[in-house]
Amino acid sequence: xxxxxxxxxxxxxxxxxxxxxxxxxxxxxxxxxxxxxLPHAEAEDLLLGLSARDQAELILSMSPTExxxxxxxxxxxxxxxxxxxxxxxxxxTLLTLLDEPTRKDVAAxxxxxxxxxxxxxxxxxxxxxxxxxxxxxxxxLRRQARERLETIYYLYVLDAEQRLLGVVSFRELFAAPxxxxxxxxxxxxxxxxxxxxxxxxxxRLFQEHDFLAIPVLDRERHVKGIVTVxxxxxxxxxxxxxxxxxxxxxxxxxxxxxxxxxxxxxxxxGGWLAILFLGxxxxxxxxxxxxxxxxxxxxxxxxVPLIISSGGNSGSQASTLVxxxxxxxxxxxRDWWRVASREVVSGLALGTILASIGLARIxxxxxxxxxxxxxxxxxxxxxxxxxxxxxxWGTLAGSMLPxxxxxxxxxxASASAPFVATLVDVSGLVIYFSVASVVxxxxxx
Amino acid sequence: xxxxxxxxxxxxxxxxxxxxxxxxxxxxxxxxxxxxxLPHAEAEDLLLGLSARDQAELILSMSPTExxxxxxxxxxxxxxxxxxxxxxxxxxTLLTLLDEPTRKDVAAxxxxxxxxxxxxxxxxxxxxxxxxxxxxxxxxLRRQARERLETIYYLYVLDAEQRLLGVVSFRELFAAPxxxxxxxxxxxxxxxxxxxxxxxxxxRLFQEHDFLAIPVLDRERHVKGIVTVxxxxxxxxxxxxxxxxxxxxxxxxxxxxxxxxxxxxxxxxGGWLAILFLGxxxxxxxxxxxxxxxxxxxxxxxxVPLIISSGGNSGSQASTLVxxxxxxxxxxxRDWWRVASREVVSGLALGTILASIGLARIxxxxxxxxxxxxxxxxxxxxxxxxxxxxxxWGTLAGSMLPxxxxxxxxxxASASAPFVATLVDVSGLVIYFSVASVVxxxxxx
Numbered sequence: 001x002x003x004x005x006x007x008x009x010x011x012x013x014x015x016x017x018x019x020x021x022x023x024x025x026x027x028x029x030x031x032x033x034x035x036x037x038l039p040h041a042e043a044e045d046l047l048l049g050l051s052a053r054d055q056a057e058l059i060l061s062m063s064p065t066e067x068x069x070x071x072x073x074x075x076x077x078x079x080x081x082x083x084x085x086x087x088x089x090x091x092x093t094l095l096t097l098l099d100e101p102t103r104k105d106v107a108a109x110x111x112x113x114x115x116x117x118x119x120x121x122x123x124x125x126x127x128x129x130x131x132x133x134x135x136x137x138x139x140x141l142r143r144q145a146r147e148r149l150e151t152i153y154y155l156y157v158l159d160a161e162q163r164l165l166g167v168v169s170f171r172e173l174f175a176a177p178x179x180x181x182x183x184x185x186x187x188x189x190x191x192x193x194x195x196x197x198x199x200x201x202x203x204r205l206f207q208e209h210d211f212l213a214i215p216v217l218d219r220e221r222h223v224k225g226i227v228t229v230x231x232x233x234x235x236x237x238x239x240x241x242x243x244x245x246x247x248x249x250x251x252x253x254x255x256x257x258x259x260x261x262x263x264x265x266x267x268x269x270g271g272w273l274a275i276l277f278l279g280x281x282x283x284x285x286x287x288x289x290x291x292x293x294x295x296x297x298x299x300x301x302x303x304v305p306l307i308i309s310s311g312g313n314s315g316s317q318a319s320t321l322v323x324x325x326x327x328x329x330x331x332x333x334r335d336w337w338r339v340a341s342r343e344v345v346s347g348l349a350l351g352t353i354l355a356s357i358g359l360a361r362i363x364x365x366x367x368x369x370x371x372x373x374x375x376x377x378x379x380x381x382x383x384x385x386x387x388x389x390x391x392x393w394g395t396l397a398g399s400m401l402p403x404x405x406x407x408x409x410x411x412x413a414s415a416s417a418p419f420v421a422t423l424v425d426v427s428g429l430v431i432y433f434s435v436a437s438v439v440x441x442x443x444x445x
Numbered sequence: 446x447x448x449x450x451x452x453x454x455x456x457x458x459x460x461x462x463x464x465x466x467x468x469x470x471x472x473x474x475x476x477x478x479x480x481x482x483l484p485h486a487e488a489e490d491l492l493l494g495l496s497a498r499d500q501a502e503l504i505l506s507m508s509p510t511e512x513x514x515x516x517x518x519x520x521x522x523x524x525x526x527x528x529x530x531x532x533x534x535x536x537x538t539l540l541t542l543l544d545e546p547t548r549k550d551v552a553a554x555x556x557x558x559x560x561x562x563x564x565x566x567x568x569x570x571x572x573x574x575x576x577x578x579x580x581x582x583x584x585x586l587r588r589q590a591r592e593r594l595e596t597i598y599y600l601y602v603l604d605a606e607q608r609l610l611g612v613v614s615f616r617e618l619f620a621a622p623x624x625x626x627x628x629x630x631x632x633x634x635x636x637x638x639x640x641x642x643x644x645x646x647x648x649r650l651f652q653e654h655d656f657l658a659i660p661v662l663d664r665e666r667h668v669k670g671i672v673t674v675x676x677x678x679x680x681x682x683x684x685x686x687x688x689x690x691x692x693x694x695x696x697x698x699x700x701x702x703x704x705x706x707x708x709x710x711x712x713x714x715g716g717w718l719a720i721l722f723l724g725x726x727x728x729x730x731x732x733x734x735x736x737x738x739x740x741x742x743x744x745x746x747x748x749v750p751l752i753i754s755s756g757g758n759s760g761s762q763a764s765t766l767v768x769x770x771x772x773x774x775x776x777x778x779r780d781w782w783r784v785a786s787r788e789v790v791s792g793l794a795l796g797t798i799l800a801s802i803g804l805a806r807i808x809x810x811x812x813x814x815x816x817x818x819x820x821x822x823x824x825x826x827x828x829x830x831x832x833x834x835x836x837x838w839g840t841l842a843g844s845m846l847p848x849x850x851x852x853x854x855x856x857x858a859s860a861s862a863p864f865v866a867t868l869v870d871v872s873g874l875v876i877y878f879s880v881a882s883v884v885x886x887x888x889x890x
Contacts, residue, residue, distance in 0.1 A: 020653060041634075042634075045654070048655060049652075049653040049654050049655060141619070142619050142620070145616045145619040145620040153598050153615075153657075170598075170615070171590045174586070174587050174590040175587070175590040189486075189487075203678070206675070206678060207494075207678055207679060207682065208465060208494045209490070209494050210493060210494060210675045211675070212598075212657060212673075212674070212675060228657075229657070229674050229675050229678060230651070230655045230656070230657060230674050232678055233648070233651060233652055233674060233677055233678055233681055234652060236678055236681045236682050236685070237652065237681055237685070237773070240681070240682070240685030240688075240689070241769055241773065243685075243689065244685070244688065244689055244692060244765060244768075244769050245765060245766065245769065247689060247692060247693065247765065248692065248761055248762050248764070248765025248766065248862065249758055249761055249762050249765075250762045250765075250766075253766070256770065256773070256775040257766055257767070257769075257770040257775050257776060257784075258770075258775065258776065258780070258783070262787075262790070262791070265791060266791060266794050266795065269759075269762050269791070269795060270794070270795050270798050272762075273755070273758055273759055273762070273795055273798070273799065273836075274798060274799065274802060276754075276755075276758050277751075277755055277758075277799050277802055277803070278802070280750065280751050280754045280755065281751060281803075281806060283750035283751050283754070284747050284748055284750070284751050287746060287747040287748075287749075287750065288747050288816065291743055291744075291746075291747065294739075294743050294746050295743045298736055298739050298740045298743075298746075299736075301732060301739050301743075301746040301749070302729050302732040302733050302736065303729055303732075304732075304746070304749055304750060305725065305728035305729070305732065305749060305750070305753055305870055305874065306722075306725050306726060306728050306729050308750055308754075309721075309725045309728070309753075309757075309866065309867065309870055310718075310721075310722055310725065312754075312757075312863075312866070313694055313718055313721050313722075313725075313863050313866075314714075314718060316693055316694055316862070316863065317693050317694050317695045317714050317717075317718070319693070320689060320690060320692065320693025320694075320695075321690065321693065321695075321698070321702055322702070323689075324686055324689050324690065324702075325701065325702040325703075328682070328686065328701070330701040330702050330703065331702060331703065335703070338703070339702075342707075345707070346707070346710060346711060346714070349711050349715070350711065350714060350715050350718055353715050353718070353719060354718065354719065354722050357719060357722055357723070358722075361726060371733065391718075417693065417761070417862070418758050418761060421754065421757070421758075422754065425750055425754055429750065
């Protein structure tokens with residue numbers, strides 16, 4: 001390779017990577033133009049690395065002839081994803097662009113829900129018969145390798161009815177004595193996924209076993225296809241994004257931030273915001289209930305935001321922790337008692353820390369500016385006592401609500417953190433004014 | 446295979462999967478006992494699927510002889526992770542258990558930071574020389590396959606100085622005419638990672654390119670090892686967990702919930718909680734500033750929690766969205782103006798929705814219970830106007846703060862949501878009471 005070639009290669013790869021970097025901020029027209037400027041092989045690489053949604057948009061913006069050649073470039077599982085990501089009325093057209101055998105494969109894949117194991121799998125995999133010798137198997141594979149296999153890293157051994165008998169890795173086959181039978185070197189304890197397994201469970205299976213591919217079976221143990229780990233990286237990323245957005249108190253966007261239209265965004269955020277607002281209205285009711293106390297001791301009102309936000313912050317810590325631990329299966333529902341007792345103690349400790357800070361602040365302000373009048377000590381006690389109560393309650397409620405949601409069949413991530421904050425705001429007010437009415441009775445109240 | 450064999454196989458796999466399920470809640474002693482009950486091959490599978498932290502704990506609880514055989518089972522990159530996860534004083538011992546060549550590999554890997562590409566890679570990979578024929582290459586690989594290679598899916602073509610010239614996939618090699626040269630079928634535009642690349646950037650590289658492995662190079666293009674995609678699944682999961690915990694307003698735990706000791710947990714949560722509490726104290730100062738207004742119109746105090754929580758909720762939605770979009774590189778800092786203008790409009794729309802609900806609520810309560818006295822219309826206007834202001838400000842601040850944090854070199858996930866809530870609480874009070882003093886001047890105030 002000459003220096004000039006290296007230079008040229010570098011220039012080209014710079015262009016491709018630049019286009020990749022700029023991708024999210026380009027308009028559909030600019031994207032199409034960019035792709036056309038690239039050498040064909042690089043354009044292919046770029047397209048294959050895009051999300052299904054971007055691929056669909058790009059392909060639909062092309063001329064009919066281009067469209068066909070790009071659709072045929074995609075492996076069946078990706079083609080199915082692109083068709084699923086396209087608008088309803090364009091799907092049939094895209095499907096007809098494929099060649100006959102791929103169209104059949106894709107149509108079969110489209111029957112699966114997008115986030116089932118069946119929807120992620122590729123129907124092409126390398127297969128062997130148990131009675132083959134190792135040498136025969138290698139020759140047979142060499143023929144299969146010319147087809148569009150997703151991976152030849154694992155070879156699945158099937159009986160005459162196409163049912164799974166075992167698996168042998170390519171390396172094992174390769175390292176085995178040439179005259180051994182496949183039957184004698186295969187593993188029969190294969191980790192498999194049923195076709196209706198949900199993609200989150202599937203990604204956990206991959207994480208437990210560190211395999212590069214897992215076969216998807218129907219009830220009769222027929223291999224329907226394989227899911228490879230590179231698709232799982234996307235699944236894990238997607239699921240985390242959904243959870244994060246739900247934790248942030250909205251519906252999952254299901255698309256990159258800049259790709260979501262204005263009204264869709266308002267719908268996904270406004271719905272939850274309105275629900276939380278309706279819940280939060282109870283704070284006005286609760287405050288109204290204590291209006292008399294506030295009128296007599298306005299100083300009580302000053303600490304309302306401080307106290308309820310402390311409960312909200314500690315509650316959102318606890319709920320975030322538990323939501324994530326549930327998603328990763330680090331926690332099961334039956335651990336609830338362990339979590340609850342642990343969180344109560346944590347809440348007491350955290351509440352005590354905040355109470356001490358609050359106490360110090362009131363005393364310092366009192367000695368410096370005489371802000372709080374003659375009953376400053378009672379006010380300080382009220383604030384400190386309420387903080388311990390509110391933080392402990394926030395921590396407990398925050399850790400238990402996700403488990404309750406899961407138990408009731410809801411997604412624990414759904415608005416847990418702001419939902420907890422709202423719940424804790426209302427009950428925090430009740431705790432605060434109840435403590436106040438006990439501590440301040442006969443003096444300020 | 447007889448029915449009885451199937452039955453036995455099923456029984457065994459049930460036991461292994463049961464142990465796997467129960468794993469998080471078992472004590473170290475129970476784990477060790479469980480592992481010993483399994484047939485050796487399954488115990489191996491289970492151990493290899495565990496996190497490095499669990500592997501380290503388990504191996505350290507074994508007798509010295511067992512320890513050695515289990516440590517030697519691990520591929521070098523996993524062995525390095527286990528040693529890194531073990532307590533400081535046990536590391537040297539674990540390292541000496543390895544055989545001489547592996548010890549060298551592992552020591553080299555330990556020199557990399559755990560979350561660099563170098564720390565994730567496996568030094569064993571399949572290599573070819575450019576002048577080999579395809580048939581020679583296959584024979585040569587067949588010999589290499591008996592060693593402990595991480596993967597033989599990609600074959601790296603090196604020159605005499607061990608510098609990377611190109612890559613050929615196993616399938617391509619396999620499908621090529623036997624007498625072609627490796628040089629003629631290899632790709633020279635290889636996607637590679639520098640050894641100091643951070644694991645988050647590396648996982649994006651994998652997601653862009655859908656490769657099963659990426660080679661790690663030093664500055665002279667020597668291949669130091671390869672990173673495989675199955676390790677990336679763990680990286681993506683880990684990074685998402687860290688971000689979620691930071692969004693929840695605490696330090697990342699870096700360990701499963703139940704594995705974190707009580708005091709470590711208090712430290713990770715208490716620190717941020719105290720910082721937020723100190724910030725939130727400004728609400729008491731702000732409220733004190735308006736004490737006079739509250740005393741004249743106690744009704745104003747009733748809506749304080751409602752108004753500041755609406756700002757907090759809309760702010761935490763916006764910050765969560767932007768934090769995640771930054772983490773996924775869907776947004777860059779230079780998009781800030783697009784985000785800001787979009788969020789201001791969203792904020793106005795969302796604020797208007799909440800304002801209408803709030804307005805309706807006050808009017809209904811007034812007509813039903815005459816709660817708010819003769820100036821109810823002015824109060825309703827104050828609340829509605831403040832809601833629009835607070836929600837718009839919360840949305841804008843929530844979307845910009847993560848970008849400001851990133852610009853200043855901090856992690857945008859760090860406590861963004863509760864940090865925004867605190868900021869918005871304080872400024873929300875100022876907005877509310879300012880609106881009130883304009884609208885209610887001459888009547889209630």
